Each structure stands twice: as C-alpha cells, then as structure tokens.
Amino acid sequence: MPFGQLPVLIIDGSQRVAQTGAIVRYLGRALKLNGWDSLMEAYVDMFTETINGIFDKLPLHESDSTIKEKQMEEVWTNSVCPILDKIEAKYKLLGAKFLFGNNLTFADLAFMQMAFSIELFRPDSMEKYPALKALQKKVAERPNIQAWLDERPKTPF
Numbered sequence: 001m002p003f004g005q006l007p008v009l010i011i012d013g014s015q016r017v018a019q020t021g022a023i024v025r026y027l028g029r030a031l032k033l034n035g036w037d038s039l040m041e042a043y044v045d046m047f048t049e050t051i052n053g054i055f056d057k058l059p060l061h062e063s064d065s066t067i068k069e070k071q072m073e074e075v076w077t078n079s080v081c082p083i084l085d086k087i088e089a090k091y092k093l094l095g096a097k098f099l100f101g102n103n104l105t106f107a108d109l110a111f112m113q114m115a116f117s118i119e120l121f122r123p124d125s126m127e128k129y130p131a132l133k134a135l136q137k138k139v140a141e142r143p144n145i146q147a148w149l150d151e152r153p154k155t156p157f
C-alpha cells in the first residue's frame with residue numbers, strides 16, 4: 001500500500017495506485033466513463049466529489065445505535081437532502097438516461113453506490129427522489145454491475 005490506506009488499485013499485478021479520487025479518474029479515463037471533453041470531465045468529477053462527500057459524512061463508525069440514528073437524521077436533513085434536491089431537479093430537467101446524457105459516467109456509479117449506502121441507514125430514503133431512485137435502479141441493473149452487486153462481500157456498517 002503506497003500510504004498504508006485502502007483502497008488501492010493494483011494494475012498489471014505490480015503498479016499500485018491509492019486514493020479514491022486518483023483511482024476513479026484513472027479508471028474513468030481507461031474505460032471512457034469520464035465525460036467526452038475536458039469541461040465534461042470537470043463536471044463528472046465535480047458530481048462525483050460531491051456525491052463522495054456525502055458518503056464521508058455518514059456516521060459509519062458510530063457504534064451506539066441511538067446516537068447513530070440521531071446523527072444520520074441530522075446528516076440526511078442538513079447535508080444530504082440539500083444536495084439531492086439539486087441533483088434530482090437537474091436530472092429531471094435534463095430528461096436524459098444518465099446524469100450526463102445518454103452515456104454512463106463514473107458519476108452515475110458513484111451516485112448508485114452512495115444511494116445504496118444511505119439506504120443501509122434509512123431504507124426508504126431514496127423514495128423521496130423518484131427520478132434518482134429510477135437512475136439508481138437503472139445503473140444497478142446493468143448486467144456486469146448487477147453481477148458484482150450480487151457477488152461482492154456484504155459489509156453492513
């Protein structure tokens with residue numbers, strides 16, 4: 001591990017890249033999931049960083065369930081909803097298949113993962129955002145993604 005932290009992406013069995021953002025951007029470029037020009041790359045990146053910022057706020061490490069629930073309500077109301085309100089409105093206005101048009105980007109993947117994480121804490125939360133809930137489902141149902149969701153280790157917080 002380059003800096004003693006996960007995640008680490010191992011490329012060709014030997015090269016090691018740490019830091020979520022560096023890994024996501026590297027894979028985004030390699031798999032063409034990063035937007036079609038440099039401005040779109042910046043927007044895809046901006047959405048992904050914002051979405052990942054939500055994940056960082058979730059009370060993942062709190063062991064007392066009462067405190068955890070209280071913290072989650074606070075995070076949901078004050079940090080998550082204001083962002084999802086904006087994303088839902090923009091996504092509806094665009095009327096496209098994915099967050100940035102009709103091609104999947106890593107912003108869609110980051111969104112799907114974050115929505116599942118929120119639902120671990122508040123199971124029906126995403127029902128408040130019908131367009132984004134439909135997007136979450138659409139991304140999760142892509143065959144390769146569905147296969148990974150089914151086989152990946154279950155790690156509830």
Ligand SMILES: N[C@@H](CCC(=O)N[C@@H](CS)C(=O)NCC(=O)O)C(=O)O
Pocket residue numbers: 004005006007018019020021
């Ligand atoms: N900024 C880093 C944070 C990585 C991080 O906090 N990793 C945790 C696991 S999710 C870790 O390895 N913690 C052990 C440690 O820091 O010693 C990233 O986004 O990749």
